[in-house]
Amino acid sequence: MIIIHHLVKEFRVGRRAVRALDGVSFTVHPGEVFGLLGPNGAGKTTTLRIIMGLIEPDAGFAEIGGYRSSPDDPHLRSHLGLVSTNDGVYPWLTPREMLLYFADLYGMTWQQAQQRLDVLAERLALQAFMDQRCGTLSTGQRQRVILARGLMHDPPVMLLDEPTRGLDIVGSQTVFDFIDHLKGRGKAVLLSTHRLDEAERICDRFGLLHQGNLMYTGTLDQLRKKTGKEHLADMFLGMMERAQQENEGQPCHQ
Amino acid sequence: MSPVKPLSFLRMCLKEHRESLRDRRTIVTLVLMPLLVYPLLSLLLNRALLMSFADVDRVDVTFGIAAELKDSHVATLLSIGWGLAQQEEAPIRIAEPSVPRQRRQFSLPSLIGSGRGSPQLVFLEDDGRAALRAASVDLVLRRKVDGEDDQGGNHQFRSLAELIEPYLDAAGAQAMGVDVEAVLNVFGTYEVQYRQGDRQSERALLTLQQIVAALNQEVAVTLLGSRFVTPVRIAAQPVVAPGRYVDLLATMVPLVLVLMTMAGAVYPAIDLTAGERERGTMEALVIAPTPSWVILMAKYTAVVSVALLTALANLAAMTLTLWVSGIGEMIFGQQVLTPGIVGTVLVLLILFTMFFAALLLAITSFAKSFKEAQAYLIPVTLLALTPGVMSLLPGIRFTPLLATVPLVNIVLLAREILTGEAQWNAALLAVICTCVYAIAALAVASRLFGSKAAYSGSQGSWSDLWVRPTKRRDLPTVDQMAMTMAVMFPLYFVASSLLPHFAHDVVPRLLYSAAISYLLFFALPAAVCWYRRIDLSKTFLLRLGDPRHWFPWCAAIVLLAASMWIAAHELMVIADRWNLAPIPQGHMEQAAELSEQLMTLPLFLTLVTIALTPAVCEEWLFRGFVMSALRPRPWMAIVIAALAFGLMHVLTSNVLAIERFLPTTFIGLILGYVAWKTNALWTSTLLHMLHNGLLLMAAKYRETLSEWGLLAGANEHFPVSWLIASATGLIVGVLLIHRSCQPHSSEHSERNAIVSPPPELPAAGVERP
Structure with missing residues (x-):
């Protein structure tokens, strides 16, 4: 499971310090899909990077299974899987070659890798284009290869960063089905997205992130009670309005 | 983290090769360029030759x-x-x-x-x-x-x-x-x-x-x-003398080869590094538990292979063109374009490729996109061209100083080989320097590859390399060590080459070289550690150790100092006899002359400059800084530090004392072992000082010792009884150190604790159906 405790992170843009995260805390349990929601620039990707141990937080920590992630200790990375919206494929390699390469990067044996490849090829319907160069694949096919890449080492914790961006309905549905499958297998899934309608469909709990602050956390019912609004989109708009009013009331800290 | 298995690494290399070689753009530089360039070049050369230096027998006057x-x-x-x-x-x-x-x-x-x-x-x-x-x-x-x-x-x-x-x-x-x-x-x-x-x-x-x-x-x-008898007769034998044009062309040929090899390496280097970022595969690579330097090494093998293939294609096309057009014979004479010479040039090209591929990776690892990588590479190519073109100028000779300049050294060395004028000392120096630069460039590349700037989209720039870290570290990293050595190595060589120019008398020379030692071996690594916030006392083993061990340590040090110089001398003699590293007569005379001069100086001065200073500075650098960077693998640390120590002693002033490599490396191994086992720098420093002092005393009382029959000549064996005594002393000394030390210091176990895997986590593995 994932425990995020009071994460603070500042970036320097020129001479200005921009606070990307300002005391973010939440927990994701095994077998649960947690939706980290927020507009662009809310701090979702920064949170994911701290969890992966790519960035050191200024304060707070991220724990996976009781161990803190850190850039100096890449060990935890084999327990994490990541599928990101920016992920790409190797155009000159076939999906099979690419997936086997990542199996090597995760220290899997050849037999393990072959078995895993068969399982994933069946579940994500990759067989038809397994030996075709990735450069010739359609967007949906590529996204399935990327999903397979993130799951190749069968991690207990899965981080998904806007996995459906650029996908059509069929492609998105493949991703949703897969998230369901992960949940069924007891994985802790952290889904970061700004597609609120999708999130409503697949997430068990939500965290609404705005300007580095986690405004609300809870299940959809809990959020409805707290905010008095029916849909996530309305909750978000209300949240942003309130934040804007607060900002106008007090001078901006920078 | 489990170490990367050799087979996995091989498959990673295979992936990088596949990716490069399947790319059409690689094939263009690999195959088409040499096919086009050399025939064109030969046309140009033909024209130049006809205009300027056609053979007497070919064109009538x-x-x-x-x-x-x-x-x-x-x-x-x-x-x-x-x-x-x-x-x-x-x-x-x-x-x-x-x-x-x-x-x-x-x-x-x-x-x-x-x-x-x-x-x-x-x-x-x-x-x-x-x-x-x-x-x-x-x-x-x-x-x-x-x-x-x-x-x-x-x-x-x-x-x-x-x-x-x-x-x-x-x-x-x-x-x-x-x-x-x-x-x-x-x-x-x-x-x-x-x-x-x-x-x-x-x-x-x-x-x-x-x-x-x-x-x-x-x-x-x-x-x-x-x-009438003709008073003076001349029997003239025509030989091909490298005139101005010949020199120019003989330089141009390797330069063109080098440039074409560069062209071959550029594309895969960009594609395999900045290309990863552009394709969006970089993040997936850096979040994998395999260390980024391993991934980079796999990429390095691919860049080297493609560049080598380009070099081979170019060399073949060029040899063929020169042979078919007859220009090769005109430039280099009939005897030169033999398979042996072409082979030597190929070896040089391999060396250059290994260096240049590392350099390219260091640059392109930083770039976020293809365009950015190309923008970085343009100034580098220009920088590489300038010394290359400079080496075309007539009158530029291949001096040991130029042998330390990257690119120029390879181009000039290739020219010397082609015109049959290569000198082994400058050639060796060029090879050593190129290897050092390649290692340093790889170290930088592995630091930059997948660095923060490469994936987080932050305002990353080259200055990130020089940013002072906020966190303290216990030990220097390998790349910090390699970069420091890459800066120090040529500086030391240049400084010691200038030594005879500045100071003629023996006293200023001793003081000058002591100053160089303190500056480069002592102050430079200390400054690097301070700037990078690296713990000085851990890096330089500034600890006294358990007082209970002092007596056995000192006894072992005295024993080792008394015996290791005999073994070192024997190694030098063996290398001389077997022709591995013959001792030139000039070096022996220089040594004898130096020791005579030293005898006239006050003992205190010679002890400080010849025993104390080298011991303190060299132990600080090699057993302190270099070994600390490699400390997780102690044996590798000892061997690499000893090799560097041996190499450094080969490059003294402007002569290359190759015969010193074996004995100093051997002494370096013992010093390294002592420093590692005792986990304190003072022990190896004391041993080093005693050893140097002993040699100094032997030189000072040379005549007395010779009278007693206790001194062997520079290339004479010691008596067997001495060798047995020396071997016994070495074994007992090493055993004493071994017995008195714990197998591992507390620091080692701390490091191990950090990298040990958390036991509770379920292992990543196969989904069982």
């Missing part, structure tokens, strides 16, 4: 005869002279006219103008100036300048004219109605014009001078008869 001389018999005279010049024994045999009459069937047209390599004669309508300028003739015989001497000497030539008659008969001159008086008139001084600085014209003048000399020789023989 042309003499123009001005209108004023048209009716004289100068042409006849020239043809006779040419005939004489071509006959080696002509001056002697000419005294018997019957012999040449039978042997030489001359005729004017057949004599001049038809034979291979013989001069052509052109009768001109004017004074020949225009023809000379237009290069339709190579020189012009303009007119006869009649001096008084010529008139006075004319009677001498009468008998000569009679002798020449038979030639004229044979040449058909009689048929043209020539009389002896007319022939006599051709003797005298002629004004000749030629184009200064033009090789062809200058060679025509030379040919004319040969013809005239042959004629004059003939005259002398005729006048003096058999009494």
